[in-house]
Structure formats: structure tokens, C-alpha cells
Amino acid sequence: MPSTATTSRALSGDPGSPGEPAQPAVPGTAAGPIVVPPGLAGVSVTDTSIGHVRGREGFYHYRQYSAVDLAERRTVEDVWHLLFSGELPDREQRAEFTARLAGYREVPAGVRDVLPAIAAAAPAPLDGLRTALSLAGAAQGMRPIWDLDEAARREDALRLCAQVPTLLTALHRLGQGEEPVPPRPDLSYAANYLFMLTGTEPRPEHARAIERYLVSTIDHGFNASTFTARVIASTGADVAACLVGAVGALSGPLHGGAPSRALDALDAIGTPDRIDAWVRERIERGERIMGFGHPVYRTEDPRSRLLRRTACELGGDLVEFATAVESRVLALLAELKPDREIHTNVEFYAGVVMELCGLPRTMFTPTFASSRVIGWSAHVLEQARDRKIIRPDARYVGTPPPQPLPEI
Structure with missing residues (x-):
């Protein structure tokens, strides 16, 4: 999918780059096709009454309830x-x-x-x-x-x-x-x-x-x-x-997701005295710390807060170790990646809770x-209830057609 730089051109119906044909109009839209960001990021594609995620607030809901x-x-x-x-x-x-x-x-x-x-x-x-x-x-x-x-x-x-x-x-x-x-x-x-x-x-x-x-x-x-x-x-x-x-x-x-990988990280760290060295090494190498970061939330994942409380109610050595690791990971992320908003996500304590309840990884x-x-x-x-097929378009960026067929 093309980059966001093409969005305004496509919305205005302007031709593409040299060698590309002008974009034809889409039925029902005078401006022509709408070019959207990669992965449809930030694009609302329909209406729903089921629920929504408000990532910057750290809140999500089902129907009208938290x-x-x-x-x-x-x-x-x-x-x-x-x-x-x-x-x-x-x-x-x-x-x-x-x-x-x-x-x-x-x-x-x-x-x-x-x-x-x-x-x-x-x-x-x-x-x-x-x-x-x-x-x-x-x-x-x-x-x-x-x-x-x-x-x-x-x-x-x-x-x-x-x-x-x-x-x-x-x-x-x-x-x-x-x-x-x-x-x-x-x-x-x-x-x-x-x-x-x-x-x-x-x-x-x-x-x-x-x-x-x-x-x-x-x-x-x-x-x-x-x-x-x-x-x-x-x-x-x-x-x-x-x-x-x-x-x-x-x-x-x-x-x-990978709740089991978050637990694997706890296993690899092993003891509290190894937390900082293990975490710092991976952050400095540009590796992801499993159980941290989310594509939508820019604050702590509310599911993580819920499951941290749940894990603490269950108690035990694993919970104490997990909370110690979480604290140091967040501190080191803030130190080494101050321009990034990286917080605990649902995977970290989900793995802890499921492990404590006897589920195999x-x-x-x-x-x-x-x-x-x-x-x-x-x-x-x-x-x-919406009897219309989801059928988007794609912006052709290949060699302009029609070209003469090559002789064999």
C-alpha cells in the first residue's frame, strides 16, 4: 500500500508520478480513489456499537461499559x-x-x-x-x-x-x-x-x-x-x-501475541540480581522486551493493570519476581528510550496469571x-446486517499498460 505522502494527491484526483496513469474515478466519489496509510492505520472503515479502544487514554469498552x-x-x-x-x-x-x-x-x-x-x-x-x-x-x-x-x-x-x-x-x-x-x-x-x-x-x-x-x-x-x-x-x-x-x-x-514469551524472558533472567544486565543488553541491541509496548496504547494497557491486580491476589514468588522485573524494565526503557512511550502490555501479566492457574504455556x-x-x-x-461486500481497491504501481507483447 502506498505511503501517506500520496494521500492528498489521490484524494484530489491528481495524476500519479511520471509514467503512471491518472487515477480513475471510483463510482460514487467525485475525487477518485482514496489512498490510505499502510496497514489502514488511523482509518475508520465502518461504524460499530460493539466496543472501542481509546489508546491515548488507556481505556477500552464493550458496548457502553468499561x-x-x-x-x-x-x-x-x-x-x-x-x-x-x-x-x-x-x-x-x-x-x-x-x-x-x-x-x-x-x-x-x-x-x-x-x-x-x-x-x-x-x-x-x-x-x-x-x-x-x-x-x-x-x-x-x-x-x-x-x-x-x-x-x-x-x-x-x-x-x-x-x-x-x-x-x-x-x-x-x-x-x-x-x-x-x-x-x-x-x-x-x-x-x-x-x-x-x-x-x-x-x-x-x-x-x-x-x-x-x-x-x-x-x-x-x-x-x-x-x-x-x-x-x-x-x-x-x-x-x-x-x-x-x-x-x-x-x-x-x-x-x-506471546504471553508464553514474556514468561520465557522471566525464566532467562532467573534471579533479581540479573535483571538490569539482561534487560539493558537487549534494549541496547534494539531487541524487543516481550510483554512491553503496544501499537495502540500510549499509556499503560488497562488489561495489564487488571491482570497485575489479579496476579497479586494469587500471590507467590513468581508474582514478586514479575513485579520487580516490570519495575526495572520500565525504568530502563525510560532511561534508554526517553522518546518512546513503551508500557507494560497485556501479555506480561497474562502469562503470569495463566502459569499460576496451571495452564501449560x-x-x-x-x-x-x-x-x-x-x-x-x-x-x-x-x-x-450490512449487505454489502467489503471490496476495496488497490493502486497499481507497475509498468504502465498496455505494453506490446514480446515475441518468442
Whole structure:
């Protein structure tokens, strides 16, 4: 995509650089095509009522509520209801919605039967999820969203979101040579996830800590995977296809994050007396310190504040060490990169919390996906109401056509 320097020329309809044809007008726009910054940075591509990230303020929200407030005081099921229905449930609605979701956790038998083969072929659960999720949609006869009314689209999204934790935990256990653990309808979303992962009913404080993490990561603006899901939804594809595309985008190293890598850094530092030397060396070499810096936030990531409090409530040596490392990293970043606004991001304490709650590091990013699938689905449902395909243009910068064909 061209640089921002071309934006004003394209907006005014002026010709391009020498040797390039003048830009033709786009139907419905007198000025011609609009050239945008690389990566669509700072470009609002649509309207949404699902949520927003206000990076300079260090604030984000779901609908009209602070996402951090929701994570501290509400359940995954409550926030799921909020994103899908536009309102928080009352007690009666919560009970009905929670029971309904619990009934959707079992995956179709035809999908369950092939999970061992998927796990053998794709040892990473997130990789296996792409295949399993696609198969789950097909096995349940999911049709293109443009052929469905809103209630049917919502039903498909509910089923797949409820089945993703079952698929992820089964793929993980099969990859470890263990049998999958069937879901328990009497457990909450978070507690059931930990139960299916470990085979043991979790301690209440662990279930609540993971629930806070899951709620805090359900949605986060128009990130790459969310935008991918909406682009696919704009084609009218079925819900499973939209979610498979989102998982594919999440798998990229520039998007999916790496809570496990932040913990790996703590392991590499080892002891408090090595913090400064280890951190200073990497900053001076221009390396990124995992768990610090974010493309949107210009202040501390609010999810990091939430998860730091959660980690401190759990307590232990790892938390004490992590807070000591965080303090020194921030001090050294301020000293060595005074012109940069680099703060702790969600990955740093997410890894600490998940480690304390007994999750294996290979399941950190899949756990993120188990909640973000709810946000993706809310965006798919919203996009489905706009019956127009997302079909942008590209500015051709190659050799001007038509050229004579060369003789052979």
C-alpha cells in the first residue's frame, strides 16, 4: 500500500508520478480513489456499537461499559450476552443463557471421532482448531449467513463459540497422549475450560482469575483477526468460515501475541540480581522486551493493570519476581528510550496469571482464542446486517499498460 505522502494527491484526483496513469474515478466519489496509510492505520472503515479502544487514554469498552469493570464484576456469560444481545442479563436471563450455552458445549460425534487425527497432524492446538472448527461448521449444516435470518445466524455463532473450548482442550490433551475430558454443564465457562484442560475441577480463585482474563480479551477494536472475520462475513459466508479466517489471522506472529514469551524472558533472567544486565543488553541491541509496548496504547494497557491486580491476589514468588522485573524494565526503557512511550502490555501479566492457574504455556494463545471467538462472532453478526461486500481497491504501481507483447 502506498505511503501517506500520496494521500492528498489521490484524494484530489491528481495524476500519479511520471509514467503512471491518472487515477480513475471510483463510482460514487467525485475525487477518485482514496489512498490510505499502510496497514489502514488511523482509518475508520465502518461504524460499530460493539466496543472501542481509546489508546491515548488507556481505556477500552464493550458496548457502553468499561471492559475492565466488566472483567472485575461480571462473568464470561454475562459479557457474551451483552455483545450478542446489546444488554447485560438480569438474574433470570443469566440463568437461561448460561444453561443454553452449557448445552452447546458437546461437539458433533463426527468431529469428535477425527480429533485424534487432527491432533496428530497439527501438534499445536491453535493450528488444529482451524481444521476442527471448519469441520464443526460443516457437520452442523451451517449455511451462508446471507441465507439466514438474524436468529439463525446468532444460533450458529452461539454453538461454535461454546464448542471452541471443547475443541481446543481436546486437541491439547490428545497431543499429550491423554483422552479428552467431556464438558460439564454445571460449571461456568471459565471453570469448565480449566476442567476440560486439566481433568480436575479448578480452585475457585483460579477459575475467577482465568475468567477475568477471558473477559478482558473478548474484544479489542478492529484488530487484524476481527477485521478478517468481518471481511469474510461481508461475503455472506457461513459463521464457521468467518471464525476459521479469524483464527488464521491470529496465528500470525505480529498479531497473536506471546504471553508464553514474556514468561520465557522471566525464566532467562532467573534471579533479581540479573535483571538490569539482561534487560539493558537487549534494549541496547534494539531487541524487543516481550510483554512491553503496544501499537495502540500510549499509556499503560488497562488489561495489564487488571491482570497485575489479579496476579497479586494469587500471590507467590513468581508474582514478586514479575513485579520487580516490570519495575526495572520500565525504568530502563525510560532511561534508554526517553522518546518512546513503551508500557507494560497485556501479555506480561497474562502469562503470569495463566502459569499460576496451571495452564501449560502451549495453551496460552489458544486460551486467548477461546474468549476472542466471542468477540469475533459479535462482529460477524453485526457485519451480516450490512449487505454489502467489503471490496476495496488497490493502486497499481507497475509498468504502465498496455505494453506490446514480446515475441518468442
